[in-house]
Amino acid sequence: MNELTSALAAALPDGRVLTDPDVVDSYARDRTFVPPGRPLGVVLARSRDDVVATMRWATEHRVPVVPRGAGTGLAGGATAVDGCVVLSLARMTAIRELSPQDEIAVVEPGVITADLDRAAREHGLMYAPDPSSYEISTIGGNLATNAGGLRCVKYGVTRDSTLGLEVVLADGRVLNTGRRTMKGVAGYDLTGLFVGSEGTLGVITAATVRLRRAPGELATIAAEFTSLRDAAAAVSAIVAAGCRPSMLELMDRTTLQAIDDWKNIGLEPSTRAMLIAQAEGSADEMAALCGAASFVAVSSTPEEAAELIGVRRLAYHAKERLGQCLVEDVCVPRSVLPEMITAIEEAAARHGVLIATVAHAGDGNVHPVFIFDRGLAEPPEEVWAAADEVFRAALDLGGTLTGEHGVGLLKKRWLGLETGPVAAELHQGIKQVFDPLNILNPGKAI
């Protein structure tokens, strides 16, 4: 330890500060390829007071702090910068309260997303946001990125489930925002402002989240199509019919092939796309709306449903077998989903890049996964060229660069194309109000 980190260790209970270079290095990046800086050390916070002490020290010594959950982010939001301290919230794992009557829980940021959901299910409730990483991601990371997931087509994103926050500000002061009630309009929406701000405005040490009644048995179908356009048409038909799906997932041929190569799911040569849909109500109605499908599997038991959805959950790992994956995250109005997918296919062909696409189709949220050589330290030029085309196509179609992953470091160079100079100025102004010394996750998000 040097003088700085010794002062930090002295301000905290024993064992909170790590400075071993190899250990520190393992906390320096998330799941992106952005090369991280070299941190001074890592704080393993176990309480709000640990966070307060860390931020007081950081303010006193002008040390950047990079807050971090489980490091499952896909945009470089938790990438360390040189000379920073990484502040891990992963050990703040208490569910402080869970009230079935009021359908709320008060949770610390290190709670694993799926663990909160399971705790809620014991009372007939659920925690709705379910990013694909929900078995390993933390609530804190979900809040920082305003994470989405498969179910948000029906239940909304993390912000929609967040009622109030306990936040430690840059100077160590504690702020409570929001409320325990379903509604509330006292003052500006600071809660919504912190959610999705990627740790640049404060460190969230607890959240009051909304739980929802868990649905009863769900109808689940998997439909195969010989064209992407037919699959997209089925998406529109299912939504328009009022089925209100809680899951409506699309996978392209490249993705299905990767899964088939790994797990042999018996993929037909003519299949170009698969749609997996889940809703309360009748599977037969959804199946009928997939009129152009070449094959529709309908689950009649929860086990069969889990199997159908399991195929979707394999997608990411199947692609990782093919090489390194840059997972992108554009989102467009649902009506132009076919155009978006076509633009991705064209970019792939033009730049000779392998792109496998899955989509939270009901939201118009498309994840093109750019696959490249395992030997490379970061994505090669042609991947970025193809990604650049995909981003611009999304914006041209009235969409956004990022539906749920966040801006982090990865998408900062495109952000201005979407938000424009006036918003950029306001973002900087807000940042200045909350973090005048620019020590909170500097360089991210805005």
Next chain:
Amino acid sequence: MNELTSALAAALPDGRVLTDPDVVDSYARDRTFVPPGRPLGVVLARSRDDVVATMRWATEHRVPVVPRGAGTGLAGGATAVDGCVVLSLARMTAIRELSPQDEIAVVEPGVITADLDRAAREHGLMYAPDPSSYEISTIGGNLATNAGGLRCVKYGVTRDSTLGLEVVLADGRVLNTGRRTMKGVAGYDLTGLFVGSEGTLGVITAATVRLRRAPGELATIAAEFTSLRDAAAAVSAIVAAGCRPSMLELMDRTTLQAIDDWKNIGLEPSTRAMLIAQAEGSADEMAALCGAASFVAVSSTPEEAAELIGVRRLAYHAKERLGQCLVEDVCVPRSVLPEMITAIEEAAARHGVLIATVAHAGDGNVHPVFIFDRGLAEPPEEVWAAADEVFRAALDLGGTLTGEHGVGLLKKRWLGLETGPVAAELHQGIKQVFDPLNILNPGKAI
């Protein structure tokens, strides 16, 4: 016109600026009792460009601007200040776009809330937020206050239906926030920040709002109870059973008496409370959950349902027959609804004030209506003393001062009790970023 207003009139198309004192006066207040200041004039904006010209002029001459919709607010958010210009958005009434495929609409702020809902219904969709004033309130006013309503127990408040905004800033620059997509996390949540900010951060000139599939036929019941506690227990039972009501309204005896005196609804002497509930699914199930009710009416046709709900919609006007009404707006966790109502009854008794209460019970959002002498210019001291007790009781119960009406001028003196000094400092900092000259609705909301 004086020199100032002449310069304003010259910057705008003919007929936009009113300065006749009587006319101006009629634009100086909303539905609260806060005595207004004297404006210089009124701008009747018909376009975004009118708003831009007004804000440029206001910035140049340092003139306060008080934006205004239909003036149906209940917190003094649109109350004029001395020497201001009232900027009416009520004539910006275009629905610029309505896309059934993407389930969104782009609307100007002067659109009447119920008109947007009706336009959506032509496509099998609805605009969910429905404040009680929705037949006369504007979308712009709803956005400014983050208005709630009867249906938000199921569909959320105005912010939950707002995807993006076109905003004219204090200096006349135009900002587009948010998106047309269901999800998006590019940059800080400026959209959410403007919603509920009561015109203190910018003037909203268009909103991209989310529409939802309109439900099919709804089951509706009205249940009478001989105790408020039994009615509250039925609320909890209906929610816990997963009925997912889209309306769950409670009225106390005083309210019912006022309605009965006016419209003779055959109120039983023993009835202390009525619950009106509406949900997709079975009326019988909801009726069964009102086990302690002395009487349950179940609608079997849409006409009967409209009649049952009509009783609730009469509530406010029935009370206005008794005197002047100060409508308050506390919101508490649903589990402590009986305690909140008891606290209101105690405050009424202690201060000798007539209070009639209705509640969006499913949200824990309680409207105690303080009724006082028609001859008074503003609520007498004992009304404020009782209101003060009600506000403090709500906060003690883990609730908020205002579930949906906003802070305006009316609740500013209590706001600090809820949000605390750190939030107050951040609110001021944010205000300074957006409106450094403090010309946008000065003195409101924060």
